[in-house]
Amino acid sequence: MVDATVLQTLWFILIAVLWIGYLVLEGFDYGVAMLIPFLGKNDKERRVMVNTVGPVWDGNEVWLLTAGGATFAAFPAWYATLFSGLYLPLFLVLVGLIIRGVSFEYRSKHPDSKWRHTFDWMAATGSFIVSLVFGVGFANFILGLPVAADAKLTSLFVLEPRPYFWQLFSPFGLLGGVVLVALFLFHGSLYLSLKTKGELHDRAKGFAAKVGLVAIVGGAAFLIWQQFVHPTGLIGWGLLVLAALGLVSAWWFNNAGRDGIAFVSTAATILFVAVGIFTAMWPGLGFRDAAGAALSPLNVTTASSTPYTLTLMTVAAVIFVPIVLAYTTWTYWVFRRRLSIENIPDEVPATA
């Protein structure tokens, strides 16, 4: 059997990979959804927006579910303490995911404009809530959530003090939320300009040029601040530079009309930011000792499953992650064409 430390390290990296998959992919469909009420000037344009993400958003969300499942399986104590500790924020995430999840499906089912406005706003609001909460959440993982053993169930760690809610909204936490929303809006508007033609494309491009500046300024502030609240040395600064270059490159190439490179640049930015955050979460998993010890008592070693379980899961991941990546890539190939309002069929009159 492979050494436990190797397996634990591997699964920490794999969970980071799943999160990166989620943030890069679903990040743009959150961005698009948040923009539906603002960038689509008429129903056909809004339908174009919905159709750019329609075939892929649900698959994108599965990256989050897999990250959750993998955390449960590989680091049960991490899953247990995190999910119960951040009870209300996670509930907000669930509400966001629920109201946006049904919206894409249900908006199209009635041509009525009030009906569609309702679901457009639900999609936008849900996506906004989820982006904001995850932004605040990851900022707090960088700071470290304070944990201590429960008084009665002594093997279980709980956040200390309880309830741990208002403490999440420190200036750094709030900045994290705002920056992630801005980053997803930037990423999403670049996706839109990559996937559309005509007026909508130009509008998405124009919006990206504006929100890109917010993302650059906010992102830089957040990343620099991060190096002081939780220094990770040269690696941290290196990733900061890469992330900043990605943002600037996205902004530059968007203005230059190179939609593809611009979109890849924000994707790369999200990757570098996430790697930087997960680096800061090693080995304490985003926790710190409430009593002040240097190492969180809940960490990659103490939270992990047995080498037996981790080995089996590794086998499954080695086989199936490449398969999933292959058919996900194929989906994007199938729907590679840009869409415009010309492509959207009129409403089919109801047949009785």
Added chain:
Amino acid sequence: MSAETLARWQFGITTVYHFLFVPITIALSLLVAVMQTIWVRTGAEKMLQLTKFFGKLFLINFAMGVVTGIVQEFQFGMNWSEYSRFVGDIFGAPLALEALLAFFLESVFLGIWIFGWDRLPKKVHLAMIWLAAIGTMISAVFILAANSWMQNPVGAKFNPATDRAEMTNLLTVLTNPVNLITLPHVLVAAYLTAGGLILGVSGWHLAKLGRSGELAGKQLDQRAAWTWATKFGAWVMIVAGVLSIATGDIQGKVVTAEQPIKMAAAEGLCNSTQSAGFSIVAFGVDCSKPDSGFAVTVPGVFSYLGKGDVNATMEGINDLNKKYATEGFTTNDLQVQAKDRLTAAGVTDFAPSIPVTFWSFRMMIALGMIGILIGLWALLATRKGRLPKGGKLWTAAMIAAPLAPLFANSFGWIMAEMGRQPFIVYGVLPVSAAWSPGVSAFEVGLTMVLYTLIYGALAVVEVGLLLHYIKLGLPDVEEPKVLTDDDAPLSFAY
């Protein structure tokens, strides 16, 4: 109410609600794939119409299954953190595998299926719905393995150093006898439900056509389509119904072997009895008082259900309680190791609620039977191409066709899960020792109220949409073609 009680209600409400969408998702995906396959092979327009029609109902249902399913994955950690910590080494793996092997397959290929009519050649497009349908079934395999482990925790041992259960053999977990029989029973029950939906909708339309006098033109085509679908739905119901009886019978014997007190409670059997009878109804049974309650009982049948022999002795609640108090649970290693912990935790009553298990068991059976009878009636009413005469009873039967099996699913789960009480991991971990100590009653209560409101509102929207599209009937269709012109309108888009 305590946080624990609220958390239990929350799990009950959200899980029963989630499982209203699961059976249709599992079975209708494959039945729609069958319809589309027939269309691809024969080119019959009615099969494309039926594919699109039932495909739409499927998608309206699927969206709800997806969003309520996310809550399921999160709430183990949110409300049951000690449980999650204690069992994660075993229970987490099937959940992760479900996401990796099943959810990706379902979501990605369903996305291509919905939007890909103009993008892919016919046969490739057909493969998409098959892959999604296979995904739903793989999902059932893993989640039922996880649930069966809670009922019968095999393939694990207790590790005092980490104070938790740890997996010793994944194969043993997956081939848990409870899982091997629960999986087919849940799958065929799903087909009974989806068959009921197809039959109910089609039979209702058929009776409507029967009332419109002389049929002409398009109506004749509609009649042909709905007749096909009515018979198809009825056959699915009958076959799935017979198989659910057969698998249910085996499951009764497996439960009797692994969880005898669950079966005893489902019969209200207080004392071990030879040639035990099956009560059609029973009221006021209280095992702490001798000869309490009233029951109408068919002799020998309960022994047959439990052990396949009318003369067999079935263990009663009182005798089992005594046995568990002295010997502990002994079906598997983990239970044997947990004995001292249970004694320390002070658990003395090992029986679930009698009325809940008793009545949910009977409701499941009765509603399932009603489903089969409706299927038989529909076949009879449409034999030799006849139009059903309609009438109030027919309409009621068509409404009951999906609903009776659907609620039979719910009651089956209520029996299975309430029957595992007072344990969350059977014979190992009591529910009272499994919840999240860091979560307050206020938090659980608040979220429960909000879940109920959101779920209630979504139910209104979902049912409204389903009825709207059911009433609209078969859509006009045109043969999909792969688009080569980038500016041409798609034949279908959201």
